[in-house]
Amino acid sequence: DAGVTQSPTHLIKTRGQQVTLRCSPKSGHDTVSWYQQALGQGPQFIFQYYEEEERQRGNFPDRFSGHQFPNYSSELNVNALLLGDSALYLCASRNPGTGSVDEQFFGPGTRLTVL
């Protein structure tokens, strides 16, 4: 099991463009969360997906949207990119149905640079 995987590793976009980031959860996990981590900050929760629906959302504008597929993989889409969207985007997966073993596993992240 490769654990949580994310693609691409790095991405450079210009202001106003749109971007799609991808995440495959750890085997056996059905819940995916996305985080934005700006330089020098902790991860900030964007949203969480379970059963292909957005279940929780943090304080991010509608430009940030997502999707979860039947195989539990997920995409994060950001429209109308701003310079301030430059950050490391982390995906994390977990399986809340496993009782006490409710650990969130993180991917390596996608580094997005907006010029």
Added chain:
Amino acid sequence: AQRVTQPEKLLSVFKGAPVELKCNYSYSGSPELFWYVQYSRQRLQLLLRHISRESIKGFTADLNKGETSFHLKKPFAQEEDSAMYYCALRGSGGYQKVTFGTGTKLQVIP
């Protein structure tokens, strides 16, 4: 609203000295508290959670609801403990979001 505060950006200690990384939280219910660690060039990973009341790599953390704190402690620091440490909170109930602090960089001086 839930909030996690880690007052120290950087904590430098000598090898063998005790370590205490501070974490305070704000939440109006019964939260779950976690410590995550990120070693150099590695992924963010769970270190420990308050409900397990366990010691991992010599680290412990006790939830103090009166002081709304969840400080991370280790009696004798090792060089391999050098890393970024993040305190995190998840609210009670299903599908709750996780709020992270800004992190503390622990530097253990040989």
